[in-house]
Amino acid sequence: MGFTIGGIREMRSGARRRHRGAAGTAVAEYTGLWGWAVTPGARAEAGSCSCGEPACPAPGAHPLDFAREVPAGTGLDRASDAWAETPGAAMLLPVGRAFDVLEVAEQVGRRALVRMERMGLPSGPVAVTPTGRAQFLVAPGAAAELPALLYRMGWDDAGLDLRAYGPGTHITAPPSDL
Structure with a gap:
């Protein structure tokens, strides 16, 4: 989508x-x-x-x-x-109302989309920024739950290049400078 x-x-x-x-x-x-x-x-x-x-x-x-x-x-x-x-x-x-955003490097995001498709998992909208980042629009509240999820999976100290945006933040929407 x-x-x-x-x-x-x-x-x-x-x-x-x-x-x-x-x-x-x-x-x-x-x-x-x-x-x-x-x-x-x-x-x-x-x-x-x-x-x-x-x-x-x-x-x-x-x-x-x-x-x-x-x-x-x-x-x-x-x-x-x-x-x-x-x-x-x-x-x-505005993030945190209708969706939160999980942001990763573009290549990682592309691989994740391929894997999700192979697994039959639906994805919401995904945007790619000019700075080489992929932004996955996910369910509201996901950003707040991410640290606990990473901890339970043992990935809390993995040094992931993963950013989570929740309430109080914004992302730029196309068409835009960014």
Whole structure:
């Protein structure tokens, strides 16, 4: 399963559709089709962050303080109108509500997907970042349970290149700088 930006179609006239940007349609797909909230975020611009903070710890990957979130379930018209309030913002998905994220190196993620397919296990959406990481969107609460699971399996000191993201974090959504 993957992301299909622009998959939402509407039965209205083309005149109304021309006023919507691709970003508004993508936001509507995340909120309406996938049922996820979308948060306007800062953009990465030439190695710095659009928030203006010179020492920004997460350039282009954090919510804008002044922007309001577009809630899950928002339709195309309302999502487009809401996104027009923050033109050019990056699309961020809040983690910990509809999903948590387990992140590994891309090669490890590809091997895991092949193994899961061979075992007949379903997978949720998976994103690959330009920095060579694979992000598996998993059930909410999985990030909090991961340390105990790794301990029970004896992998707690294995030095795994595994990151877990839960409530209070965000991931960038395509299309985006990151």
